[in-house]
Each structure stands twice: as C-alpha cells, then as structure tokens.
Amino acid sequence: MSIIYGDRVRLRAVERKDVEQFHEWINDPEVTAGLALYLPMSMRDEEGWFEGLASRPPQEKPLAIDCRAGEGWKLIGNSGFFDLDHTARSGEIGIMIGDKSYWNRGYGTEAMSLLLRHGFETLNLNRISLRVYARNLRAIRSYEKAGFSHEGRLREAVYKRGAYDDVLIMSVLRSEWDAGRK
Numbered sequence: 662m663s664i665i666y667g668d669r670v671r672l673r674a675v676e677r678k679d680v681e682q683f684h685e686w687i688n689d690p691e692v693t694a695g696l697a698l699y700l701p702m703s704m705r706d707e708e709g710w711f712e713g714l715a716s717r718p719p720q721e722k723p724l725a726i727d728c729r730a731g732e733g734w735k736l737i738g739n740s741g742f743f744d745l746d747h748t749a750r751s752g753e754i755g756i757m758i759g760d761k762s763y764w765n766r767g768y769g770t771e772a773m774s775l776l777l778r779h780g781f782e783t784l785n786l787n788r789i790s791l792r793v794y795a796r797n798l799r800a801i802r803s804y805e806k807a808g809f810s811h812e813g814r815l816r817e818a819v820y821k822r823g824a825y826d827d828v829l830i831m832s833v834l835r836s837e838w839d840a841g842r843k
C-alpha cells in the first residue's frame with residue numbers, strides 16, 4: 662500500500678518517530694474523552710503498542726494522518742481499520758485528530774473521506790462502521806458530514822469519568838458511498 666493523498670491531508674504508515682507524539686496525545690484528557698482509553702499510558706506502553714503492530718494483519722495497521730504544512734507535512738492524528746470480516750466484507754474504523762489546534766477545521770472529515778475511499782476501493786469493503794459516544798457531538802457531526810448514517814444506540818454501554826454514556830453505531834454502505842460520488 663502506498664501513501665493515500667487528499668487535498669489537505671494524507672494517510673501513511675505509522676513510523677517509530679511518531680510514537681512520542683502519540684504518547685502525548687493519548688495522555689491528553691480532552692483528546693481521550695471520546696476514546697476507549699481510561700488509564701495513563703507510559704512511553705513504554707506506547708512503544709509496546711508500536712512493536713505489536715508488526716504482527717497485525719497488513720490491512721489493519723494504523724495510518725498516520727498528516728496535513729499539508731508549507732512545503733511539507735505535519736502529523737496531526739492517526740486512524741485505522743479493525744475487525745475486518747472478509748466474508749461479510751465489513752470493517753470498523755477509528756480516528757483521532759490528536760493535535761487540538763486542528764479540530765473543527767474539516768481535517769477529521771477529510772481524513773475520514775480518504776479512509777472510506779481506501780476501505781471501499783482498496784480493501785473492497787461493502788460496509789464500514791464505527792462506534793462513537795453520544796456525548797461526542799463533534800465526532801458525530803464530522804461522521805455525518807463524511808456520509809455515515811445513524812444505525813443504532815447501545816444504551817449506557819460505556820462508563821467514563823463518573824457517568825454512563827450511550828454508544829452510537831454509525832455506518833456507510835458501498836452503495837451509499839457510490840451514490841454520493843455521482
């Protein structure tokens with residue numbers, strides 16, 4: 662797989678040099694509010710995560726999100742597919758823009774659109790879904806903009822920071838994505 666380019670954003674393989682930045686982001690409570698991360702993470706934890714990537718199926722390796730910065734590129738987040746089912750041709754997707762100064766500027770939606778293109782046109786998936794906490798309004802809005810439909814609600818399925826929250830299931834089918842591109 663080669664680098665996936667959009668207008669302002671690109672998706673590329675995660676490198677060892679990214680790990681320090683990821684470590685900072687996944688310890689930021691504002692970033693992790695919407696993520697299934699509960700405990701402080703050490704650099705050693707994060708390096709262990711990176712080492713573990715070597716044994717993941719190639720299609721489920723995470724993708725770093727870079728945005729254009731002058732003549733070069735700047736790391737702003739990461740993303741990836743998991744739980745791919747090759748019989749049903751379905752998979753789940755996750756995304757994090759870790760650099761908060763890039764929130765609400767359309768980068769998450771653009772990165773998600775690139776991930777959908779990758780999922781449908783390269784991985785040949787038929788259904789791409791995600792789970793999002795009901796309180797995570799920014800994420801929900803961004804997924805709606807990228808073409809996801811609301812599919813279901815798991816009531817009080819997560820407990821985070823002293824309160825239960827519902828988990829929403831959202832998805833895009835290949836037929837919907839094709840129709841949206843016409």
Ligand SMILES: CC(C)(COP(=O)(O)OP(=O)(O)OC[C@H]1O[C@@H](n2cnc3c(N)ncnc32)[C@H](O)[C@@H]1OP(=O)(O)O)[C@@H](O)C(=O)NCCC(=O)NCCS
Pocket residue numbers: 691692693694695696738756757758759763764765766767768769770771792793794797798799800801802803
């Ligand atoms: C969720 C995330 C990927 C979205 O990326 P982003 O680049 O910030 O999103 P975008 O700018 O593309 O779109 C955000 C939309 O939500 C809207 N929004 C922001 N805060 C909102 C709120 N409190 N209520 C409703 N809408 C809100 C923005 O106005 C924008 O919509 P608009 O373009 O119609 O104005 C990113 O914020 C992120 O990674 N957050 C931290 C980790 C996380 O929560 N990941 C998702 C786990 S499921």
